[in-house]
Amino acid sequence: MSFPTDRPRRLRSSPAMRRLVAETHVQPSQLVLPMFVAEGRTEVRAISSMPGVVQHTRDSARRAYAEAVELGLGGVMLFGLPERKDAQGSGALDPDGILNVALADARAEVGDDLLVMADLCLDEFTDHGHCGVLDDRGRVDNDTTLGLYAQMGVVQAESGAHVVAPSGMMDGQVGVIRAALDEAGHDETVILAYAAKYASAFYGPFREAVDSSLQGDRKTYQQDPANGREAIREVLLDIEEGADMVMVKPALSYLDLIADVRAAVDVPVAAYNISGELAMVEAAAANGWIDRERAIDEIIVSIRRAGADVVLTYWATEVATRLRAQ
Template sequence: MTQSFDRHRRLRRSAGMRDIVRETHVHTEDLIYPLFVKDGKDIKNPIPSMPEVYQWSLDLVDAEVQEAVDKGIRAIILFGLPAEKDPIGTSAYDTEGIVQRAVRQIKANHPDLTVIADTCLCQFTDHGHCGVVHEGEILNDESLDLLVKTAVSQAEAGADIIAPSNMMDGFVAAIREGLDEAGYKNISVMSYAVKYASAFYGPFRDAANSSPQSGDRKTYQMDPANRREAFREARSDVEEGADFLIVKPALSYLDIIRDVREREDLPIVAYNVSGEYSMVKAAAQNGWIDEKAVVMEKVTSMKRAGADLILTYHAKNIADWLKH
């Protein structure tokens, strides 16, 4: 009998065959590892909602950075927890702020490591919002001035990349202009270009102590129901001078990653956020899933959707799995 169908299984019949025809690959160089740095000494605070993630004091963080470097991770992003907060987030742009000191220390010990500074005010304001608040309103333009000061102070400390996550209108243009005027024309901006007002951020807010004390962030972060809005946000940031575009969250927004990839040529970063991380960890601890298989399938889907880099709390685990 003449066969009238294709034999697609020929390319799946062995592990070796599957390896040589695999279309999408995750590499250790694709990973960005987040770290929470905190004022104080001898601090390694576990975050209950994020297993295996900690808040680190500067006297202990170098060992954690060294472990990541030893695993082949080439980039980290820093989130700071200050000793004091106030309405305008003064410690965010203090030259002796926690992020600035962490950047200087880490770059001194690991000069070849790419150090990214998250640039926002929410961890540093006593109200927990990402900008200046007046009578319950988050003020856009007044917030930009403080974000520029923060970005410049982080660049002065030695950050390789500034990653503004505030979602104020015009934040990339303001920060790019501020960096250029301060003499930091070669410092890259990794914009949180497409950041949704997601329910997946809860564990991060525990880790960074950054929950809003009133209201929410829906007036500046994007509605999860909107797709076309992402195109406008990404295009604005490209035109304003961004060097990278972050899509956040990643897993529930793979369609958005693909959309942005098809429209923009800049490197795309998928932020595999805290809620996505914690759900996998919880299920794995209960024996419900194979953690390695699920995580690798998840990050492969992000690369397949079009991400060039993946910002993930799983970074050290992934590096180990890729190596072994």
């Protein structure tokens, strides 16, 4: 009877051996925590479709920033939830608007010990819920929106953002934001471009989280899930316009594109582990169908294995806590 001479199982024989030969590692510094900060709220509000995630008050957000520093997270990505919206999304440009004061709060709390990142988009601030202003036919007006994005980037930098993250998928958005930042003296402010952002079905819980007013859909400006090569084109255009980092969103259904983007560029690549991906795991775990912690860890390592240098995830605090205990 013959036996195999090549035995890969030797390298799986114990936890210590598996740790030694692990090809992919997750560190707290590679994780970014997305956070929602609500204007006028005095108590945190749970988001029903995203167990464990809340709409923060300014005070509860400050505590979360401090915790993120303590855990060694890479950063926080802030989203502002205004009390009032209008067609132009004017609250996004107001230095006293909720996103900008939350950025100032975060920077005052953490200084340079944690990267303070700002989502740069109008959708939370418009009464129609789109990522840009509308023309007289109800279509998103790309070029008019660009002017507002440029102003928004400057206000966010002046409010304390280390990183601005344009997510609206307007053509040319990175270039106008970079030019505006540089002209205003914010040449050190980093742009993390949502370069390949898809019109995904997995955003549903996020819309509850931000009290979305969306009318219709975003298929005319976010990418078609059927297209992969187009993602590389979008990413390369953003880098040409001045993006310092690029992002693929969502992550879990687009692991192939994370790998493709990683192979195509030499800038840091981020991926966003989004709300619907969280909701699926939490729902299955609540029914006893999967091991929740193992599933979370497997998802995060899969995103890293695909090539993401940075992972935005609502589980960032939990995962970092678990990593510290190992």
